[in-house]
Amino acid sequence: MAKFIEPVRGMNDILPEAAGRWQRLERVTREVLEGYGYREIRLPVVEKTELFKRSIGDATDIVEKEMYTFLDRSEESLTLRPEATAGMVRAGLSNGLLYNQVQRLWCAGPMFRHERPQKGRYRQFHQIDVEAFGLAGPDIDAELILMSARLWKRLGLKDVRLQINSLGTPESRAAYREKLVAYLEGHRDKLDEDSKRRLVSNPLRVLDSKEQGMQAVIAGSPSLLDHLDAESQRHLEGLKRLLDDAGLAYTVNPRLVRGLDYYTRTVFEWITTRLGAQDAVCSGGRYDGLVEHLGGKPTPGIGFAMGMERLVALMEEEGVPAPQNGPHIYMVRVGEAAERAAFKLAERLRDALPELRIQMDCSGGGFGNQLKRADKSGAELALVLGEDEVAAGCVALKPLRGGEQEQLTWDALPARLKGLAG
Numbered sequence: 001m002a003k004f005i006e007p008v009r010g011m012n013d014i015l016p017e018a019a020g021r022w023q024r025l026e027r028v029t030r031e032v033l034e035g036y037g038y039r040e041i042r043l044p045v046v047e048k049t050e051l052f053k054r055s056i057g058d059a060t061d062i063v064e065k066e067m068y069t070f071l072d073r074s075e076e077s078l079t080l081r082p083e084a085t086a087g088m089v090r091a092g093l094s095n096g097l098l099y100n101q102v103q104r105l106w107c108a109g110p111m112f113r114h115e116r117p118q119k120g121r122y123r124q125f126h127q128i129d130v131e132a133f134g135l136a137g138p139d140i141d142a143e144l145i146l147m148s149a150r151l152w153k154r155l156g157l158k159d160v161r162l163q164i165n166s167l168g169t170p171e172s173r174a175a176y177r178e179k180l181v182a183y184l185e186g187h188r189d190k191l192d193e194d195s196k197r198r199l200v201s202n203p204l205r206v207l208d209s210k211e212q213g214m215q216a217v218i219a220g221s222p223s224l225l226d227h228l229d230a231e232s233q234r235h236l237e238g239l240k241r242l243l244d245d246a247g248l249a250y251t252v253n254p255r256l257v258r259g260l261d262y263y264t265r266t267v268f269e270w271i272t273t274r275l276g277a278q279d280a281v282c283s284g285g286r287y288d289g290l291v292e293h294l295g296g297k298p299t300p301g302i303g304f305a306m307g308m309e310r311l312v313a314l315m316e317e318e319g320v321p322a323p324q325n326g327p328h329i330y331m332v333r334v335g336e337a338a339e340r341a342a343f344k345l346a347e348r349l350r351d352a353l354p355e356l357r358i359q360m361d362c363s364g365g366g367f368g369n370q371l372k373r374a375d376k377s378g379a380e381l382a383l384v385l386g387e388d389e390v391a392a393g394c395v396a397l398k399p400l401r402g403g404e405q406e407q408l409t410w411d412a413l414p415a416r417l418k419g420l421a422g
Contacts (some may be wrong), residue, residue: 008134021312022324029128032151038104038130040292043087047078055086055262059201066113076162080112084129093296102134120278120310131303138238141266141302146246146272148282156320165256168232176227177203187217207255222373223254232265236292239266262290274317275310326378327359328420332370338385346411352414355421375400
């Protein structure tokens with residue numbers, strides 16, 4: 001017998017038993033985002049490699065080490081998307097959505113990075129990505145943050161905390177970078193190898209190091225907040241006032257940076273203590289120069305991405321109940337006439353009550369074996385059809401979680417079952 005093929009490392013199946021929380025996350029997210037006026041857009045999972053090199057930055061870990069890049073049959077370099085913002089901007093430019101317009105958009109789907117797989121970090125992972133274009137003030141920053149806070153509330157998540165920071169403009173950040181590099185060069189003997197590499201390519205990422213031995217060096221580094229330009233400082237203060245007015249707690253973390261080159265001014269993260277080292281469940285920020293950098297007219301933008309695997313894990317960790325996605329009703333049928341009649345009855349019920357999940361037993365066997373399968377399915381009720389029920393034009397309704405069995409006519413059945421699906 002041939003050996004079955006294993007899945008690709010870091011790319012996981014989502015089994016039916018786990019799908020309930022995913023479906024709840026997707027449903028609640030859609031309701032919250034649409035409630036704020038955000039519209040869904042669906043994007044390709046493959047883009048031209050140049051899109052990510054230009055947007056994310058050649059010197060980032062993502063472009064240098066993590067992208068799944070290949071040549072197609074036309075010898076064109078293509079990449080499985082490692083993140084969604086660049087594709088969102090590309091779609092806006094390709095379809096004329098951004099120039100002199102305000103757009104609130106969101107998308108969801110798989111992303112791909114060739115990282116070392118660990119809990120909360122996979123090579124195929126799923127994100128919900130939310131973006132707003134054409135709005136320059138701190139009020140849209142606050143709207144996105146408050147919208148994400150409402151999502152945690154709707155999902156029943158309590159252990160999430162907000163951190164905010166400002167990266168300033170590219171000009172003020174360049175001046176800060178010089179001071180940071182000078183400081184880090186003075187502590188080169190204490191830097192780990194990854195930080196030494198970043199010191200040349202992307203020194204702000206040193207501040208994001210999780211290495212324990214680096215924390216004392218990072219704590220003593222110059223603060224980016226002390227080097228902000230005046231307009232970025234006003235923008236940050238405006239955001240803080242709006243969050244204060246809304247009563248939303250936050251921490252200003254001057255060491256919070258983002259791993260992508262396109263961020264400017266506001267950056268933020270929602271973090272948790274429940275998931276170990278992978279503590280960020282939602283990260284975002286402003287990227288006012290990205291649209292122009294990718295060939296469009298100057299257009300302000302801000303957005304965030306939520307890791308769906310991490311949110312589902314957090315929902316499980318915090319005991320958020322998983323919705324039941326099994327059948328409401330299990331059809332048990334014995335005898336040739338009952339086997340045929342059961343299909344007719346099931347379709348009539350689906351027409352009358354489309355919200356009901358009705359599963360037909362197609363494995364055969366006697367009443368006993370079928371009722372065992374009905375109980376194992378998790379259904380609340382079994383509808384039992386035998387030759388006697390068919391002859392009488394009725395059906396036996398048997399509760400599987402306690403209660404008395406009833407005999408009902410087919411016509412009376414929809415009224416009896418109404419409301420079963422909640």
